[in-house]
Amino acid sequence: MNSKILYKALKLVEEVYDESMYGVDDLYRIKDIVHSVDKNHWESKKWLADKLFELYGYNEGKFYVAGGWYGMMAYQLRQKWPGEEMNIVSADCDPMCEEYAWKLFDGYDISFKTSDVNDEEDFSGYSAIINTSCEHMEQEDLISIIEKKPEQTWVAFQTNNYVDLHSHINCWPTAQLFAESLGLKYTAYVDTLELKDFNRFMVIGR
Amino acid sequence: MNIICVKFGPKYGAEFVNKIYKDLNQPTDFYCYTDDAAGLHKGVNVIPDMGRPTLKKWWNKLRLFDKNFPLSGGTLFLDLDVQVHDPKRIFQIPTENLTFINCHWKQGELYNRLSNYDVKMNSSMIAWNADDPEIHKIWDHFNTGLRDYYLRKYVGIDRFIVHEDIVYDTFPNTWIQSKKHHPDINYQPIVTTFEELEIELKDLI
Numbered sequence: 001m002n003s004k005i006l007y008k009a010l011k012l013v014e015e016v017y018d019e020s021m022y023g024v025d026d027l028y029r030i031k032d033i034v035h036s037v038d039k040n041h042w043e044s045k046k047w048l049a050d051k052l053f054e055l056y057g058y059n060e061g062k063f064y065v066a067g068g069w070y071g072m073m074a075y076q077l078r079q080k081w082p083g084e085e086m087n088i089v090s091a092d093c094d095p096m097c098e099e100y101a102w103k104l105f106d107g108y109d110i111s112f113k114t115s116d117v118n119d120e121e122d123f124s125g126y127s128a129i130i131n132t133s134c135e136h137m138e139q140e141d142l143i144s145i146i147e148k149k150p151e152q153t154w155v156a157f158q159t160n161n162y163v164d165l166h167s168h169i170n171c172w173p174t175a176q177l178f179a180e181s182l183g184l185k186y187t188a189y190v191d192t193l194e195l196k197d198f199n200r201f202m203v204i205g206r
Numbered sequence: 207m208n209i210i211c212v213k214f215g216p217k218y219g220a221e222f223v224n225k226i227y228k229d230l231n232q233p234t235d236f237y238c239y240t241d242d243a244a245g246l247h248k249g250v251n252v253i254p255d256m257g258r259p260t261l262k263k264w265w266n267k268l269r270l271f272d273k274n275f276p277l278s279g280g281t282l283f284l285d286l287d288v289q290v291h292d293p294k295r296i297f298q299i300p301t302e303n304l305t306f307i308n309c310h311w312k313q314g315e316l317y318n319r320l321s322n323y324d325v326k327m328n329s330s331m332i333a334w335n336a337d338d339p340e341i342h343k344i345w346d347h348f349n350t351g352l353r354d355y356y357l358r359k360y361v362g363i364d365r366f367i368v369h370e371d372i373v374y375d376t377f378p379n380t381w382i383q384s385k386k387h388h389p390d391i392n393y394q395p396i397v398t399t400f401e402e403l404e405i406e407l408k409d410l411i
């Protein structure tokens with residue numbers, strides 16, 4: 001893990017606490033921010049960036065990260081594609097994600113914005129759509145992303161089998177079943193990352 | 207007055223709904239909002255799962271506040287682990303204002319902290335007017351870009367209601383018994399809630 005990122009996460013925690021004393025009382029953000037940089041998320045997002053890098057084959061392009069949370073996925077992509085010819089956009093419908101992502105990952109040439117992926121109608125400029133929050137999203141919305149994207153645009157999606165959380169509304173028992181549910185015309189990679197308490201599944205294709 | 211139960215997932219079977227329906231002497235305006243109507247008494251009006259957004263377990267109770275939910279007027283919700291003692295008094299419960307159970311058994315400074323995780327109300331019984339626009343704002347508030355965050359943060363709707371500063375009343379303490387926290391009481395409650403207890407149907411008889 002990168003100590004610079006972890007230090008920034010600590011400073012964000014301090015900021016959330018300070019805000020709770022004088023303004024918005026939302027201490028759960030502390031836990032949420034900590035989760036977003038923990039070992040599981042670090043490794044699973046690095047896994048995606050590494051595999052997509054092997055398959056994608058170019059230095060340039062434009063990536064859209066859906067459900068980008070506080071920006072860890074976009075950061076991992078930037079580690080693999082450091083050049084400015086790769087444009088990376090990270091979007092999340094929670095407005096606080098944009099605010100904190102700019103602070104956590106400033107200086108990495110990532111564009112953070114507040115947007116619901118379901119409101120995005122035009123993916124024509126994107127060479128890949130990345131989504132590691134599939135377990136939080138309706139299945140028909142995942143299908144809609146695939147239907148809206150240009151044929152040559154890559155998708156790299158992750159979900160898991162961690163059904164016990166109330167926010168996990170779209171879990172799958174295996175990577176293969178998740179892959180089949182997406183109906184991609186070309187599937188390049190399907191695999192499972194075994195974590196301590198659950199499995200994370202990844203599908204990459206077009 | 208509408209009486210409604212919510213049954214999602216496998217924890218409670220249709221027999222729990224049917225018991226409340228029968229305990230209330232099979233009222234005409236009795237509803238069950240559910241993802242599985244199998245086994246429900248034919249007199250129970252079924253409101254099928256309204257679909258998106260997909261919600262798990264008790265979070266479906268919030269759907270009752272959706273302006274598109276097909277109920278109108280005074281409404282009373284009962285959890286499936288509630289035992290009804292006095293059906294006549296049930297139908298006299300006021301429904302003008304949003305009203306929850308006051309957990310008066312939760313005493314101490316701990317519960318008064320601003321961010322306390324455990325709150326001093328619960329939603330085992332709720333009264334409200336389904337036509338009140340202020341009620342519909344609760345559902346709308348939940349369905350912002352923060353919905354997923356709320357699901358992570360609050361675990362249940364009680365904490366959502368309290369910490370999102372929804373205005374509500376509480377029922378008189380003597381209307382409710384908590385089987386877990388107040389097993390011995392010297393008053394006749396309208397209902398007993400078995401909240402926080404693992405129960406079977408026979409426990410409610």
